[in-house]
Amino acid sequence: MHHFNYRQQVLYAEDVDLREIAAKVGTPCFVYSQGTLQRHMKAFEEAFKGLDPLICLAVKANTNRAVIATFAAMGGGVDIVSGGEMYRSLASGVPAGRVVYSGVGKTIREMEMGLEKGILMFNIESIQEMHMLNQVAGRLGKKAPVSFRVNPDVDAKTHPKITTGLAVNKFGLTMEDAFEQYQVAKALPNLELKGVSCHIGSQLTQTSPFADALSRLVDLITKLREKGIQLELLDLGGGLGITYDQETPPKPAEYAATLRNTLEELGMRPVLEPGRALVGNAGILLAEVVVTKKTPVKNFVVVDAAMNDLMRPSFYGSFHGVQPVQIRKDQETITADVVGPICETGDFLAKDREVPRFEPGDLVAFMSAGAYGYTMSSNYNSRPRAAEVLVSGEKWAVVKQRETYEDLCRGESLPDWME
Numbered sequence: 202m203h204h205f206n207y208r209q210q211v212l213y214a215e216d217v218d219l220r221e222i223a224a225k226v227g228t229p230c231f232v233y234s235q236g237t238l239q240r241h242m243k244a245f246e247e248a249f250k251g252l253d254p255l256i257c258l259a260v261k262a263n264t265n266r267a268v269i270a271t272f273a274a275m276g277g278g279v280d281i282v283s284g285g286e287m288y289r290s291l292a293s294g295v296p297a298g299r300v301v302y303s304g305v306g307k308t309i310r311e312m313e314m315g316l317e318k319g320i321l322m323f324n325i326e327s328i329q330e331m332h333m334l335n336q337v338a339g340r341l342g343k344k345a346p347v348s349f350r351v352n353p354d355v356d357a358k359t360h361p362k363i364t365t366g367l368a369v370n371k372f373g374l375t376m377e378d379a380f381e382q383y384q385v386a387k388a389l390p391n392l393e394l395k396g397v398s399c400h401i402g403s404q405l406t407q408t409s410p411f412a413d414a415l416s417r418l419v420d421l422i423t424k425l426r427e428k429g430i431q432l433e434l435l436d437l438g439g440g441l442g443i444t445y446d447q448e449t450p451p452k453p454a455e456y457a458a459t460l461r462n463t464l465e466e467l468g469m470r471p472v473l474e475p476g477r478a479l480v481g482n483a484g485i486l487l488a489e490v491v492v493t494k495k496t497p498v499k500n501f502v503v504v505d506a507a508m509n510d511l512m513r514p515s516f517y518g519s520f521h522g523v524q525p526v527q528i529r530k531d532q533e534t535i536t537a538d539v540v541g542p543i544c545e546t547g548d549f550l551a552k553d554r555e556v557p558r559f560e561p562g563d564l565v566a567f568m569s570a571g572a573y574g575y576t577m578s579s580n581y582n583s584r585p586r587a588a589e590v591l592v593s594g595e596k597w598a599v600v601k602q603r604e605t606y607e608d609l610c611r612g613e614s615l616p617d618w619m620e
Protein backbone atom coordinates (compact mmCIF):
# COMPACT_ATOMS: atom_id res chain seq x y z
CA MET A 202 0.00 0.00 0.00
CA HIS A 203 1.19 3.47 -0.80
CA HIS A 204 -0.11 6.96 -1.40
CA PHE A 205 0.87 7.54 -5.05
CA ASN A 206 -2.39 7.63 -6.97
CA TYR A 207 -3.91 9.20 -10.07
CA ARG A 208 -6.43 12.01 -9.83
CA GLN A 209 -7.97 13.05 -13.12
CA GLN A 210 -5.15 11.35 -15.06
CA VAL A 211 -2.39 13.02 -13.03
CA LEU A 212 -0.16 11.18 -10.58
CA TYR A 213 -0.15 12.59 -7.05
CA ALA A 214 2.04 11.96 -4.03
CA GLU A 215 -0.62 12.10 -1.29
CA ASP A 216 -2.35 15.45 -2.07
CA VAL A 217 0.49 16.92 -4.10
CA ASP A 218 0.55 17.06 -7.91
CA LEU A 219 3.93 15.64 -8.96
CA ARG A 220 4.09 18.18 -11.80
CA GLU A 221 4.33 20.90 -9.19
CA ILE A 222 7.29 19.24 -7.49
CA ALA A 223 9.04 18.68 -10.82
CA ALA A 224 8.51 22.31 -11.83
CA LYS A 225 9.87 23.71 -8.56
CA VAL A 226 12.61 21.21 -7.71
CA GLY A 227 13.58 19.89 -11.13
CA THR A 228 14.29 16.31 -12.09
CA PRO A 229 15.50 13.75 -11.32
CA CYS A 230 14.26 13.76 -7.74
CA PHE A 231 13.11 11.25 -5.19
CA VAL A 232 9.70 11.87 -3.65
CA TYR A 233 8.74 10.16 -0.39
CA SER A 234 5.27 9.94 1.12
CA GLN A 235 5.40 10.44 4.86
CA GLY A 236 1.89 9.02 5.25
CA THR A 237 3.10 5.80 3.65
CA LEU A 238 6.16 5.63 5.91
CA GLN A 239 3.96 6.05 8.97
CA ARG A 240 1.44 3.53 7.76
CA HIS A 241 4.15 0.91 7.26
CA MET A 242 5.60 1.54 10.71
CA LYS A 243 2.14 1.17 12.26
CA ALA A 244 1.61 -2.10 10.40
CA PHE A 245 4.76 -3.51 12.03
CA GLU A 246 3.83 -2.13 15.46
CA GLU A 247 0.39 -3.66 15.28
CA ALA A 248 1.64 -6.96 13.95
CA PHE A 249 3.95 -7.40 16.94
CA LYS A 250 1.66 -5.78 19.51
CA GLY A 251 1.98 -7.14 23.02
CA LEU A 252 5.51 -8.39 22.40
CA ASP A 253 7.14 -5.00 23.12
CA PRO A 254 8.95 -4.96 19.75
CA LEU A 255 11.72 -2.56 18.89
CA ILE A 256 11.32 -1.74 15.22
CA CYS A 257 14.59 -0.52 13.78
CA LEU A 258 14.76 1.00 10.32
CA ALA A 259 17.68 -0.52 8.42
CA VAL A 260 19.21 2.84 7.63
CA LYS A 261 21.12 1.62 4.60
CA ALA A 262 17.78 1.41 2.77
CA ASN A 263 17.11 5.13 3.22
CA THR A 264 19.43 7.50 5.04
CA ASN A 265 17.50 10.72 4.70
CA ARG A 266 17.27 12.41 8.09
CA ALA A 267 13.63 13.38 7.57
CA VAL A 268 12.81 9.73 6.91
CA ILE A 269 14.77 8.50 9.94
CA ALA A 270 13.17 11.22 12.10
CA THR A 271 9.68 10.18 10.94
CA PHE A 272 10.22 6.72 12.41
CA ALA A 273 12.11 7.97 15.47
CA ALA A 274 9.10 10.16 16.35
CA MET A 275 7.00 6.98 16.38
CA GLY A 276 9.32 5.23 18.81
CA GLY A 277 11.37 3.42 16.19
CA GLY A 278 15.05 2.65 16.36
CA VAL A 279 17.68 2.03 13.69
CA ASP A 280 19.85 -0.79 12.45
CA ILE A 281 23.13 0.70 11.28
CA VAL A 282 26.15 -0.69 9.48
CA SER A 283 28.67 2.17 9.74
CA GLY A 284 29.80 5.12 11.81
CA GLY A 285 28.27 7.40 9.20
CA GLU A 286 24.88 5.80 9.68
CA MET A 287 25.27 6.16 13.44
CA TYR A 288 26.07 9.84 13.02
CA ARG A 289 23.04 10.41 10.79
CA SER A 290 20.72 8.49 13.05
CA LEU A 291 21.73 10.35 16.20
CA ALA A 292 21.53 13.63 14.27
CA SER A 293 17.97 12.68 13.30
CA GLY A 294 16.90 12.33 16.93
CA VAL A 295 17.16 8.57 17.38
CA PRO A 296 18.10 7.90 21.02
CA ALA A 297 21.35 5.91 21.29
CA GLY A 298 19.43 3.31 23.28
CA ARG A 299 17.53 2.40 20.12
CA VAL A 300 20.58 1.85 17.88
CA VAL A 301 21.61 -1.65 16.83
CA TYR A 302 24.96 -1.92 15.08
CA SER A 303 25.45 -4.72 12.51
CA GLY A 304 28.22 -5.31 9.97
CA VAL A 305 31.19 -7.59 9.37
CA GLY A 306 33.87 -4.91 9.47
CA LYS A 307 33.33 -2.44 12.30
CA THR A 308 36.55 -0.50 12.82
CA ILE A 309 38.02 0.36 16.20
CA ARG A 310 37.04 3.98 15.70
CA GLU A 311 33.45 2.92 14.97
CA MET A 312 33.39 0.67 18.05
CA GLU A 313 34.59 3.57 20.19
CA MET A 314 31.90 5.80 18.77
CA GLY A 315 29.16 3.29 19.57
CA LEU A 316 30.47 2.78 23.10
CA GLU A 317 30.81 6.51 23.75
CA LYS A 318 27.26 7.14 22.56
CA GLY A 319 25.87 4.19 24.50
CA ILE A 320 24.10 2.25 21.76
CA LEU A 321 21.72 -0.61 22.54
CA MET A 322 23.71 -3.46 21.04
CA PHE A 323 26.60 -4.47 18.80
CA ASN A 324 25.79 -7.45 16.61
CA ILE A 325 29.12 -9.28 16.53
CA GLU A 326 29.91 -11.09 13.30
CA SER A 327 33.26 -12.76 14.00
CA ILE A 328 35.44 -14.11 16.80
CA GLN A 329 38.13 -11.49 16.19
CA GLU A 330 35.56 -8.75 16.36
CA MET A 331 34.43 -10.04 19.78
CA HIS A 332 37.97 -9.80 21.15
CA MET A 333 38.57 -6.39 19.59
CA LEU A 334 35.35 -5.00 21.03
CA ASN A 335 36.19 -6.41 24.46
CA GLN A 336 39.56 -4.66 24.33
CA VAL A 337 38.18 -1.35 23.07
CA ALA A 338 35.47 -1.38 25.75
CA GLY A 339 38.05 -2.15 28.43
CA ARG A 340 40.20 0.75 27.30
CA LEU A 341 37.20 3.09 27.56
CA GLY A 342 36.13 1.64 30.90
CA LYS A 343 32.81 0.48 29.46
CA LYS A 344 30.87 -2.72 29.00
CA ALA A 345 29.85 -3.39 25.42
CA PRO A 346 26.30 -4.73 25.03
CA VAL A 347 26.50 -7.51 22.45
CA SER A 348 24.67 -10.15 20.54
CA PHE A 349 26.14 -12.61 18.08
CA ARG A 350 24.83 -12.53 14.58
CA VAL A 351 24.39 -16.15 13.68
CA ASN A 352 24.19 -17.50 10.21
CA PRO A 353 21.39 -20.05 10.39
CA ASP A 354 22.24 -21.50 6.97
CA VAL A 355 18.72 -21.25 5.59
CA ASP A 356 17.87 -20.48 1.99
CA ALA A 357 16.00 -17.18 1.82
CA LYS A 358 14.93 -18.04 -1.74
CA THR A 359 15.74 -14.59 -3.01
CA HIS A 360 18.20 -12.98 -5.44
CA PRO A 361 21.76 -14.37 -4.92
CA LYS A 362 23.17 -10.87 -4.37
CA ILE A 363 20.81 -10.25 -1.46
CA THR A 364 20.86 -13.60 0.31
CA THR A 365 22.91 -13.41 3.50
CA GLY A 366 22.03 -16.43 5.64
CA LEU A 367 23.73 -19.23 3.71
CA ALA A 368 26.90 -20.96 4.87
CA VAL A 369 28.79 -19.50 1.89
CA ASN A 370 27.89 -15.88 2.80
CA LYS A 371 30.33 -13.66 4.68
CA PHE A 372 27.87 -12.75 7.47
CA GLY A 373 27.66 -13.94 11.04
CA LEU A 374 28.94 -17.00 12.91
CA THR A 375 27.87 -20.60 12.38
CA MET A 376 25.48 -21.99 14.99
CA GLU A 377 28.27 -24.15 16.42
CA ASP A 378 30.72 -21.24 16.70
CA ALA A 379 28.07 -19.03 18.23
CA PHE A 380 27.27 -21.60 20.92
CA GLU A 381 30.95 -21.80 21.83
CA GLN A 382 31.63 -18.09 21.62
CA TYR A 383 28.74 -17.08 23.87
CA GLN A 384 30.49 -19.06 26.57
CA VAL A 385 33.82 -17.41 25.78
CA ALA A 386 32.17 -13.98 25.71
CA LYS A 387 30.51 -14.59 29.07
CA ALA A 388 33.94 -14.82 30.63
CA LEU A 389 35.25 -11.66 28.96
CA PRO A 390 35.24 -8.75 31.38
CA ASN A 391 34.04 -5.97 29.11
CA LEU A 392 31.15 -7.57 27.23
CA GLU A 393 27.55 -7.78 28.35
CA LEU A 394 25.49 -10.50 26.64
CA LYS A 395 22.30 -8.87 25.46
CA GLY A 396 20.83 -10.89 22.64
CA VAL A 397 21.09 -13.02 19.58
CA SER A 398 20.52 -11.90 16.01
CA CYS A 399 20.25 -13.03 12.43
CA HIS A 400 19.44 -11.51 9.07
CA ILE A 401 18.97 -14.02 6.29
CA GLY A 402 18.43 -11.88 3.23
CA SER A 403 16.35 -9.27 1.55
CA GLN A 404 13.16 -9.12 -0.54
CA LEU A 405 11.82 -12.38 0.90
CA THR A 406 8.41 -13.26 -0.46
CA GLN A 407 7.63 -16.23 1.80
CA THR A 408 7.42 -16.65 5.55
CA SER A 409 8.95 -20.13 5.73
CA PRO A 410 12.64 -19.05 5.66
CA PHE A 411 11.97 -16.70 8.61
CA ALA A 412 10.28 -19.51 10.53
CA ASP A 413 13.21 -21.84 9.73
CA ALA A 414 15.72 -19.25 10.91
CA LEU A 415 13.78 -18.67 14.11
CA SER A 416 13.58 -22.36 14.90
CA ARG A 417 17.35 -22.66 14.50
CA LEU A 418 17.77 -19.70 16.86
CA VAL A 419 15.46 -21.40 19.36
CA ASP A 420 17.79 -24.43 19.38
CA LEU A 421 20.71 -22.18 20.15
CA ILE A 422 18.84 -20.21 22.82
CA THR A 423 17.72 -23.42 24.52
CA LYS A 424 21.27 -24.79 24.57
CA LEU A 425 22.56 -21.49 25.93
CA ARG A 426 19.94 -21.47 28.69
CA GLU A 427 21.16 -24.89 29.73
CA LYS A 428 24.58 -23.30 30.13
CA GLY A 429 23.10 -20.53 32.26
CA ILE A 430 23.19 -17.88 29.53
CA GLN A 431 19.98 -15.84 29.42
CA LEU A 432 19.46 -13.34 26.61
CA GLU A 433 16.95 -10.52 26.56
CA LEU A 434 16.74 -9.50 22.89
CA LEU A 435 15.92 -11.58 19.85
CA ASP A 436 16.90 -9.69 16.70
CA LEU A 437 15.36 -11.24 13.61
CA GLY A 438 16.86 -8.82 11.11
CA GLY A 439 14.94 -7.43 8.17
CA GLY A 440 14.24 -8.88 4.79
CA LEU A 441 10.49 -8.76 4.32
CA GLY A 442 9.82 -8.20 0.62
CA ILE A 443 7.59 -5.71 -1.17
CA THR A 444 5.63 -5.69 -4.40
CA TYR A 445 7.69 -4.26 -7.24
CA ASP A 446 5.87 -6.11 -10.00
CA GLN A 447 3.76 -9.25 -9.42
CA GLU A 448 5.28 -10.43 -6.13
CA THR A 449 2.90 -11.19 -3.28
CA PRO A 450 5.07 -10.95 -0.17
CA PRO A 451 3.59 -11.62 3.26
CA LYS A 452 2.23 -8.56 5.06
CA PRO A 453 3.79 -7.64 8.42
CA ALA A 454 0.78 -9.21 10.16
CA GLU A 455 1.33 -12.55 8.43
CA TYR A 456 5.05 -12.38 9.07
CA ALA A 457 4.43 -11.70 12.77
CA ALA A 458 1.80 -14.43 13.01
CA THR A 459 4.30 -17.11 11.96
CA LEU A 460 6.70 -16.00 14.70
CA ARG A 461 4.39 -14.95 17.53
CA ASN A 462 3.93 -18.24 19.41
CA THR A 463 7.63 -18.94 19.49
CA LEU A 464 8.43 -15.39 20.61
CA GLU A 465 5.85 -15.60 23.39
CA GLU A 466 7.19 -18.94 24.60
CA LEU A 467 10.74 -17.60 24.68
CA GLY A 468 9.68 -14.45 26.49
CA MET A 469 12.32 -12.40 24.69
CA ARG A 470 11.90 -8.89 23.30
CA PRO A 471 11.86 -8.96 19.49
CA VAL A 472 14.04 -6.53 17.57
CA LEU A 473 13.16 -6.14 13.90
CA GLU A 474 15.25 -4.46 11.25
CA PRO A 475 13.02 -3.84 8.24
CA GLY A 476 14.43 -1.62 5.53
CA ARG A 477 12.71 -2.22 2.24
CA ALA A 478 9.32 -3.05 3.78
CA LEU A 479 9.24 0.29 5.60
CA VAL A 480 10.47 2.60 2.87
CA GLY A 481 10.46 0.83 -0.51
CA ASN A 482 6.97 1.61 -1.69
CA ALA A 483 6.95 4.97 0.08
CA GLY A 484 9.18 6.55 -2.55
CA ILE A 485 9.38 7.16 -6.27
CA LEU A 486 12.01 8.54 -8.58
CA LEU A 487 10.63 11.35 -10.68
CA ALA A 488 12.33 11.98 -14.04
CA GLU A 489 11.77 13.73 -17.33
CA VAL A 490 11.99 12.30 -20.83
CA VAL A 491 14.94 13.83 -22.72
CA VAL A 492 14.53 12.17 -26.13
CA THR A 493 13.07 9.04 -27.63
CA LYS A 494 14.74 7.04 -30.36
CA LYS A 495 14.13 4.01 -32.48
CA THR A 496 16.75 1.61 -33.82
CA PRO A 497 15.95 -1.13 -36.35
CA VAL A 498 15.19 -3.51 -33.45
CA LYS A 499 14.23 -1.43 -30.44
CA ASN A 500 12.56 1.63 -29.03
CA PHE A 501 14.40 3.67 -26.44
CA VAL A 502 13.10 6.29 -24.06
CA VAL A 503 16.01 8.33 -22.71
CA VAL A 504 15.26 10.02 -19.39
CA ASP A 505 17.25 12.39 -17.20
CA ALA A 506 17.60 9.79 -14.43
CA ALA A 507 20.13 6.99 -14.77
CA MET A 508 21.83 4.04 -13.10
CA ASN A 509 23.76 6.45 -10.89
CA ASP A 510 20.41 7.60 -9.41
CA LEU A 511 18.70 4.20 -9.27
CA MET A 512 21.19 1.40 -9.46
CA ARG A 513 18.93 -1.58 -8.72
CA PRO A 514 17.92 -2.40 -12.32
CA SER A 515 21.50 -2.57 -13.59
CA PHE A 516 22.89 -4.15 -10.40
CA TYR A 517 20.27 -6.80 -9.68
CA GLY A 518 18.14 -6.72 -12.84
CA SER A 519 15.36 -5.36 -10.63
CA PHE A 520 11.94 -4.27 -11.75
CA HIS A 521 10.54 -0.80 -11.10
CA GLY A 522 7.12 0.17 -12.42
CA VAL A 523 7.23 2.97 -15.01
CA GLN A 524 4.25 5.32 -14.78
CA PRO A 525 3.47 8.46 -16.74
CA VAL A 526 2.84 11.42 -14.44
CA GLN A 527 0.16 12.57 -16.82
CA ILE A 528 -1.98 10.09 -18.74
CA ARG A 529 -2.94 11.44 -22.14
CA LYS A 530 -6.26 10.73 -23.81
CA ASP A 531 -6.00 7.87 -26.32
CA GLN A 532 -2.49 7.20 -25.09
CA GLU A 533 -0.72 4.73 -27.42
CA THR A 534 1.72 2.28 -25.90
CA ILE A 535 4.99 0.92 -27.25
CA THR A 536 7.51 -1.64 -26.04
CA ALA A 537 10.70 0.15 -25.12
CA ASP A 538 13.79 0.21 -22.95
CA VAL A 539 13.79 3.16 -20.59
CA VAL A 540 17.40 4.24 -20.22
CA GLY A 541 19.58 6.98 -18.79
CA PRO A 542 22.26 9.05 -20.49
CA ILE A 543 25.22 7.22 -18.88
CA CYS A 544 27.89 5.72 -21.12
CA GLU A 545 27.24 2.10 -20.14
CA THR A 546 25.03 -0.44 -21.84
CA GLY A 547 24.07 -1.54 -18.34
CA ASP A 548 22.48 1.85 -17.78
CA PHE A 549 18.79 1.08 -17.95
CA LEU A 550 15.85 1.61 -15.63
CA ALA A 551 13.38 -0.65 -17.41
CA LYS A 552 13.83 -3.22 -20.19
CA ASP A 553 11.37 -4.33 -22.89
CA ARG A 554 8.54 -2.64 -21.07
CA GLU A 555 5.14 -1.67 -22.35
CA VAL A 556 5.09 2.10 -21.80
CA PRO A 557 3.14 5.07 -23.15
CA ARG A 558 4.54 6.62 -26.32
CA PHE A 559 6.47 9.22 -24.33
CA GLU A 560 7.60 12.52 -25.78
CA PRO A 561 10.43 14.82 -24.74
CA GLY A 562 9.42 16.80 -21.65
CA ASP A 563 7.01 14.14 -20.32
CA LEU A 564 7.38 13.29 -16.65
CA VAL A 565 7.90 9.68 -15.62
CA ALA A 566 7.65 8.07 -12.18
CA PHE A 567 9.78 5.03 -11.36
CA MET A 568 7.83 3.32 -8.62
CA SER A 569 9.02 1.64 -5.39
CA ALA A 570 12.27 3.60 -5.34
CA GLY A 571 12.23 4.52 -1.63
CA ALA A 572 14.60 1.73 -0.56
CA TYR A 573 18.15 1.32 -1.89
CA GLY A 574 17.47 4.15 -4.33
CA TYR A 575 19.12 7.35 -3.19
CA THR A 576 21.39 5.45 -0.79
CA MET A 577 23.01 3.48 -3.63
CA SER A 578 23.32 6.50 -5.89
CA SER A 579 26.67 7.84 -7.05
CA ASN A 580 28.24 10.63 -9.05
CA TYR A 581 29.22 8.40 -11.95
CA ASN A 582 29.56 10.41 -15.17
CA SER A 583 29.82 13.49 -12.94
CA ARG A 584 26.12 13.56 -12.40
CA PRO A 585 25.10 15.56 -9.33
CA ARG A 586 23.00 13.47 -6.96
CA ALA A 587 19.24 14.01 -7.17
CA ALA A 588 17.13 16.05 -4.75
CA GLU A 589 14.90 14.35 -2.17
CA VAL A 590 11.42 15.61 -1.30
CA LEU A 591 9.10 14.60 1.54
CA VAL A 592 5.33 14.96 1.14
CA SER A 593 2.75 14.99 3.91
CA GLY A 594 -0.83 15.58 2.84
CA GLU A 595 -0.82 18.87 0.94
CA LYS A 596 2.55 19.87 2.33
CA TRP A 597 5.91 19.10 0.82
CA ALA A 598 9.52 20.10 1.39
CA VAL A 599 12.93 19.50 -0.11
CA VAL A 600 14.71 17.34 2.46
CA LYS A 601 17.95 17.09 0.49
CA GLN A 602 19.11 19.67 -1.99
CA ARG A 603 20.16 18.56 -5.42
CA GLU A 604 23.96 18.54 -5.62
CA THR A 605 25.61 21.27 -7.65
CA TYR A 606 28.61 21.12 -9.99
CA GLU A 607 30.64 22.80 -7.22
CA ASP A 608 29.64 19.94 -4.90
CA LEU A 609 31.11 17.52 -7.44
CA CYS A 610 34.57 19.08 -7.12
CA ARG A 611 34.43 19.75 -3.38
CA GLY A 612 37.58 18.62 -1.62
CA GLU A 613 39.56 18.11 -4.81
CA SER A 614 42.87 19.90 -5.32
CA LEU A 615 45.92 19.75 -7.55
CA PRO A 616 49.16 18.51 -5.93
CA ASP A 617 51.67 21.29 -5.20
CA TRP A 618 53.96 20.29 -8.11
CA MET A 619 51.19 21.06 -10.56
CA GLU A 620 50.20 24.44 -9.20
Ligand SMILES: *Cc1c(COP(=O)(O)O)cnc(C)c1O
Pocket residue numbers: 259261262280282303304400402403404438439440441474475476477478572
Ligand atom coordinates in the same frame (compact mmCIF):
# COMPACT_ATOMS: atom_id res chain seq x y z
C1 LIG B 1 20.19 -4.80 4.88
C2 LIG B 1 19.91 -5.25 6.25
C3 LIG B 1 18.63 -5.16 6.77
C4 LIG B 1 17.44 -4.67 5.99
O1 LIG B 1 17.07 -5.50 4.95
P1 LIG B 1 15.71 -5.26 4.16
O2 LIG B 1 15.64 -6.35 3.18
O3 LIG B 1 15.81 -3.92 3.51
O4 LIG B 1 14.61 -5.31 5.16
C5 LIG B 1 18.44 -5.55 8.09
N1 LIG B 1 19.46 -6.00 8.85
C6 LIG B 1 20.72 -6.11 8.38
C7 LIG B 1 21.79 -6.61 9.25
C8 LIG B 1 20.98 -5.75 7.07
O5 LIG B 1 22.23 -5.86 6.58
